[in-house]
Amino acid sequence: MxxxxxxxxxxxxxxxxxxxxxxxxxxxxxxxxxxxxxxxxxxxxxxxxxxxxxxxxxxxxxxxxxxxxxxxxxxxxxxxxxxxxxxxxxxxxxxxxxxxxxxxxxxxxxxxxxxxxxxxxxQRPPIAGFAPQIDGSLAVILDIGANADVKPEMLAQFGILGSIYAKATMGIESPRVALMNIGEEPEKGSVVVQQAYKLLQEERKINFVGNIEGKDFFKAKADVIVTDGFTGNILLKMGESLYGILSERGVKDDFIDQTNYEAVGGSPIIxxxxxxxxxxxxxxxxxxxxxxxxxxxxxxxxxxEKIxxxxx
The missing domain is CATH 3.40.718.10 (Isopropylmalate Dehydrogenase)
Structure with a gap:
């Protein structure tokens, strides 16, 4: 290699x-x-x-x-x-x-x-990021910046790609795929997100568990988090800011340490x-x-090869 x-x-x-x-x-x-x-x-x-x-x-x-x-x-x-x-x-x-x-x-x-x-x-390859979870695991989040504007079909593909990634590199047999939204109900969110929900729900290749909200970002409710590149980038960088702020205040915590970008080191284009x-x-x-x-x-x-x- x-x-x-x-x-x-x-x-x-x-x-x-x-x-x-x-x-x-x-x-x-x-x-x-x-x-x-x-x-x-x-x-x-x-x-x-x-x-x-x-x-x-x-x-x-x-x-x-x-x-x-x-x-x-x-x-x-x-x-x-x-x-x-x-x-x-x-x-x-x-x-x-x-x-x-x-x-x-x-x-x-x-x-x-x-x-x-x-x-x-x-349709359009996403960039995948990694969000630390309170149970010590990592969730794959995609997209985190390549596609600020998306179509429902693209979000559905992100779910498939993220699921393949989690299974192949993280050893999760049936990764839980969730859609980032402003509420858990299927009818919540923009027209794009509502349509994406339907497509993800119908997709037999993945284990779709529904919508999650911003408050669930770190709560280990999903192994794969699907969103557009604009939202994903903001979420991930907000998480990174926690490490900087708390480090400056002298706070040491294992979970917070994982929000430091150095912990993973990179983001694959999938x-x-x-x-x-x-x-x-x-x-x-x-x-x-x-x-x-x-x-x-x-x-x-x-x-x-698996993709x-x-x-x-």
Whole structure:
């Protein structure tokens, strides 16, 4: 297995990214190699400073970097040798099994849609996030930002995709799928959400348990939470803010610790012809290490193959 990582993407790249890779490399099982993509000399210097003696890190040269504020499409077109551009080439040709970056989110999304493309039958791939639950588990929430405007059919597909993800990577045999709404009753919410409820209820591939409200977000009532990208993004970032606020006040709590973005390290794009993970722009070494472990679980679970089979 080869895990491709953009070494140059992120607010604290390449130092924090490479330091996190060194931490992860010492924890991965035999047969797993991390492929760092970026400026070789810079990356190698950071690795040397960490006194890393292992053999499971490789470097692929990419002498350009797409900055956070650049226009995604123009940047990918004008910088074919960027770390993100090279990463998608390696993923498309099968040199790496997964590609992850803490860099320009738009470029990662555009690269996914136009390089490896969407799996046939899927309308719009969502980005999946993870919400900690009071029982110690994680719920998959999708979408968290890729699709601010959705159709009922898209929300129904998010339910299927989330269910496949939870079963494949989290070992949940029959994941509970819930629809985020302003009330538990089927007739509540917008026209889009009401129609989505009906579609999810009729979908035999999933275990749909109905609507949940914002107050249920952390209460372990579902394994998969379905919503549009606008709402999902707000919910997830509100959860992340809890960690920052309470940490500043000196509050230490196991549940609150899990709302820290570093705990999982990344968010997969689900429904494209390859494994792609987007990390937080402010990723630290710890977040990067956990991102690598997330990538490892996704590849090992054969997630993309299972999604293709389900939508064939």
């Amino acid at each position: 080869k895990i491709g990582i953009d070494a140059m993407g992120g607010d604290f790249a390449p130092k924090a990214i490479v330091e996190g890779i060194v931490l992860a490399a010492q924890e991965l099982p035999a047969g797993v190699t991390i492929v760092l993509i970026g400026q070789t000399a810079v990356i190698q210097q950071i690795i040397d400073n960490q006194n890393f003696k292992g053999s499971n890190i490789e470097i692929v040269e990419a002498n350009e970097t797409i900055e956070m504020g650049e226009h995604p499409v123009r940047a990918l077109q004008s910088k074919p040798n960027s770390s993100i551009g090279v990463g998608f080439k390696l993923l498309k040709t099968g040199v790496i099994d997964v590609f992850a970056s803490a860099g320009n989110t738009g470029a990662m999304m555009v690269g996914s849609l136009f390089s490896i493309k969407t799996i046939e039958g899927i 429904g494209v012809n390859g494994n792609v993970v987007i990390a937080h722009g402010s990723s630290s070494a710890l977040a990067t290490k956990n991102m690598v472990h997330l990538c490892h679980r996704i590849v090992e679970s054969k997630l993309t 293709k089979k389900a939508f064939a």
